Amino acid sequence: MKLVVQVKLLPEPEQASALEATLHACNRAATYASHIAFAKGLMERNRLQKEVYADLKAAFGLSAQPTVRAVKKVVDAYATLKANLRAGRLGQSTSKRYRKAVSTPVAFRPQAAQPFDDRCLSWQYDARTVSIWTVDGRMKGIRFTCSADQLKTLVQYRKGESDLVQRGGKWFLIATCDMPEPDLCEPVDWLGVDRGIVNLATTSDGTNFQGRRLGRYRRWQARKRTELQAKGTRSATRRLARRAHKERRHATQVNHRISKEIVSVAQRTGRGIAVEELGGIRERVRLHRDQRGTLSSWPFRQLGQHLAYKAKRAGVPFLEVDARHTSQRCPRCGHTERANRPDRDRFRCLRCGLAGPADVVAGVNVRNRARSAWVLVTAPAPSP
Incomplete structure (x- = not known):
């Protein structure tokens, strides 16, 4: 069974700057590749990679493997969009949301998650640090923190890609773990x-x-949300987002x-x-x-x-x-x-x-x- 483990990174200021620049560069590259894929109908990974590989490396400062990851992210995004359209999650074909989805290329936010494989990211479990590729070079010794159970799961079962995520000024790595499924017991009842x-x-x-406690908490949050929405300022909008999270x-x-x-x-x-x-x-x-x-x-x-x-x-x-x-x-x-x-x-x-x-x-x-x-x-x- 697939599980994800989220660990919090504790980068130094210069490390955080390098991570932010890397995330922005990867998402700009993905957005560029998305526009090419939409304009030329290149939804297959090999064909799109052949078309944009040289441009992504030259224009956005990506090395070989991050370029491949950016192309795969674009292809996966269009595959997900196609599945959502087919399942009707974006409404009928006549709806405004549906028409917008099929008429514009997929765009990636500057802080959107970026996948890294084992060639770009390595874990040092004993030291609780990671080494990760950035546009400023390889950053080593970036500390991370997690619980003892999470660390044990990472050591035994981590496999595949890990996503670099920035939320609220904080940095996280979301690692995929492939755990064996235990045999189901025969229930007595x-x-x-x-x-x-x-x-x-x-x-x-x-x-x-x-x-009751959750209901009271949500009603209190709803009152505060109404007060902030009435203000309509940029500061109120930021506070609304923090409260929602x-x-x-x-x-x-x-x-x-x-x-x-x-x-x-x-x-x-x-x-x-x-x-x-x-x-x-x-x-x-x-x-x-x-x-x-x-x-x-x-x-x-x-x-x-x-x-x-x-x-x-x-x-x-x-x-x-x-x-x-x-x-x-x-x-x-x-x-x-x-x-x-x-x-x-x-x-x-x-x-x-x-x-x-x-x-x-x-x-x-x-x-x-x-x-x-x-x-x-x-x-x-x-x-x-």
Whole structure:
């Protein structure tokens, strides 16, 4: 399985200047190559490299291998654009966003990430330094910092390219690690997880991860965002961007904590993890105007992604099951009716009288559906 490890670089001032000049030069070269590729229809790597190789080396001060990386970045960008257009992620062919994407060449920001392979970048794990090619020559002894677990992962599994990234005046290296996948255990049962807004996650065991603190934090951020937007100054715009990154990091940390605890419980008890399939929920659900911002900023998809990759890394089976009526169906008698859930927090079956917290009941239904789905998944194929 592929994982990425992000480490923070601690360059000296002259090293930081060289890194910034290198990033800007590589992205200018990539933008130039992108214009050539768009104008002449050269979307294949070999043909584009043959066309622009000499120009990139002469005009932008790149050596051989960074030139090759810049060309590959351009080709990959157009391949991604083509895939997004085909999947409809940029709207219909008549939309303004679609027409702009197909009528203009791809451009790269001066601070866009730049990939480096092992010919341009080497790691000294014991000294916690890296040596990297720059337009000012090879820079050696650039310190980096990371946790002990990250360093262990880098030493054992780092493979392929590493991306140089500048964010908020800070420098990072994002390394790709190819880790072996552990064998999935045969689950003795399933741990159902119901995701929500008020309660971010509720398990079939009754464990509840409330979203009140995250909700209060986001409402406070929304008020500050409104105040800054009303100012409209350049300083306010910069502060808005910093606040947006900070809020995103906070939500990601909450999801990491929740998913780590759920996977730990499942691994310890020998169970698999089951969640609801919530794809397309924004299109299916109609909301009042004041609820749209809450749903749009709800990080349910990220929580599901964290659960999936952490479970895979731990060898815990992971399933997504049908989400229909999980909060309205009685897990004991099977009676399904909207009136079984008189309000957001309570569930009471009108047929058999089963009552309890609505989110826990939903988690139990998710668990029961995972039991049935796993039997179908692991059933032997019929003999011909």
